Structures are given as structure tokens and as C-alpha cells.
Amino acid sequence: MRLIYDLDLPELTSLMIEWGEPVYRAHQIWQRLYRQYWNSSEQFTNIPTSLRDRLAENFEFQALALATALNSSDGQTVKSLFKLQDGRSIEAVLMRYEKRNTLCISSQAGCAMGCVFCATGQMGFKRNLSSGEIVAQVMYYALMLHKETNVVTNVVLMGMGEPFHNYDNTLAAIDRLNDPQGYNFGARRFTISTVGLVPAIRRFAAEKRQINLAISLHAADDALRTSMLPVNKRYPIEELLAACREYIAATGRRITFEWALINEVNDTPEQATLLAKRLKGMLCHVNAIPLNPTQGYSGQATTRERAEKFKQVLESYGIPCTIRLRRGIDIQAGCGQLASKV
């Protein structure tokens, strides 16, 4: 059955017209869904029972069945494993910081990109998520935090899947969550992370959206990058960076490059220097994070000293770099670990 979250407000409005209901019913439903976080048809006591029943007959309100939730030992990270209606599994992670609650959500069940160090890549592609299944992950955590009088502050599409491989549904989900009459979550608080699908980056640039863009780069030369990210064969680094420059020129927005620091693989001064030369003059920032271990990949996380050295090289060329903390390692909730426990 179709999810209620698969509808946007104009579609819900057309449906009410088709069902012979007043147009304002669409707003009544929309606001309760996205402002009160109601998630079952019985809760909709603000509309007539006949309409409630008709909604229940035609739409699924429970998009995700929680299969298991794991809390990290520091209590700051929670990973949820959800079962979709067809039995597929996806995961989403909530990371609590002092002033932020960042949600990392999935755009696909599995992933076709095959990045060697990624547990999701190791499991292969299952299917695209519908826009409603993407929205539902955010609404699940929005409700959880609402009960603690707290809110989601940032959403990153860095969970299972390549968001630009499911472009239309991903962007439709963001637009739905961004609706000022509904959840009203600012575009600038979303980050899409892509492995570098060049045509999609160009399309995204042309749409001039305010959403943040992050590129999983991880290597500064094509041979190394192709050995880690097979997609690089199709879209080599120069082509990828040209698309990134187009995006910056079109939007005026800074781009983030993600770099999983792997000991003696891509954390060397040579890689840092080559990267710095490639990025020189670009409105960008490098987010480096020690690799999260996965069962199917033998690479090890960098050391603190090597990470610092890497950062220093970049900064000596004027490229800002942050070494990020690894979160939720003990519950396999770090980036690339999402599928490995399931």
C-alpha cells in the first residue's frame, strides 16, 4: 500500500477533491502529520470518521517497523534498524551533540556503488526507497525527540545508499520535509552526500538548491580512488571536481569533501599534498574521519598523529580541514557499518 508520507500537499489536496471532501481537510491532515507527528489514522480525530476510515483503507501510516534499536555506550548515538513493508531492512542513526541532534538517514536499501570499505556497499543493491520511506525516517526521530521536548536539527543523507542514484525520490522527500506548511525543515539543514555521480551533481547545480553537498572523495589520484570507489572509473577525479566547481559557481555554496583516513593508504603526506593542489582556490572544506572498521575490508583507521599531519598539510595550502570524531563504533553505527550487523 502507498505510504501517507508519499504524498505532497498538492497531491493530498487533489485527493480530497477527488473524494468529494472540502479542500481544507488536506491541511488538517497535513498539519497533524507534520506538526503533531501523528502516525496512525485513528489519531485523526479532527476529521470525520468516514474520511479517517477511507485514509486507513488507502494508505499505510506506519512506514517503518522498528526491528531493533541500539544505544552506544556513551548514550549519544542510537541506531535503529527498520523493516520496510516488503521486509527489506534499512537503518537510520541519531547522533546527539551538545547543541545538535543530527540524523543520518538512508536513501536506498543496500547500495550499488560498491565502495570497498563500506558495509552497505558490500551487501549490494536491493532497491530505491520511496520518497515517503525517506520522509518516514525523519518523522520517526522527530516524534522521538518531540517526546523529550527536543528537535532534529540536521539531516544528512549518508546512511545506506547513494542519494543521487535515487535522485527524484530523495529530492522529493527533502521538498516535502521543507514545506513551510508542514514540517518546515530548512533546506540548509540537509546535507546530501554523494560518491560523485557527475550528471546528478550537474543537475543539482542547475537547480540551485540551498541544500548542502558533500562529496565522498577519499583519494587524490585516480588509481587509488578507483581501487576504493569503483564509480571513479566512470567519473574520474578531474571530471568530478569540474562538476563541483560548476555547483559552487551556480550556488555560491561551499562544498564538503569527505575523507575516510585509512592508515598508510590515503593518510600520507603525498595524498594530502596532491589533494591540496587539486582543491586550491575552491570554496570547500575537507571533513576527514578515521576509517570505521568493517568486516569485509582489511584497511585500518589512521592514527591521531597521522590525521593531524594530514590536516596540517591541507591547512598549509589554505584548505580548511576538520578531523571528525568517530561516533557509535560500538554499535556498528559509524558510516559504512550500517549493514554489517544485520
Ligand code: SF4
Ligand atoms: S559509501 Fe555510500 S555510496 Fe559507497 S557503497 Fe557505501 S552507501 Fe554506497
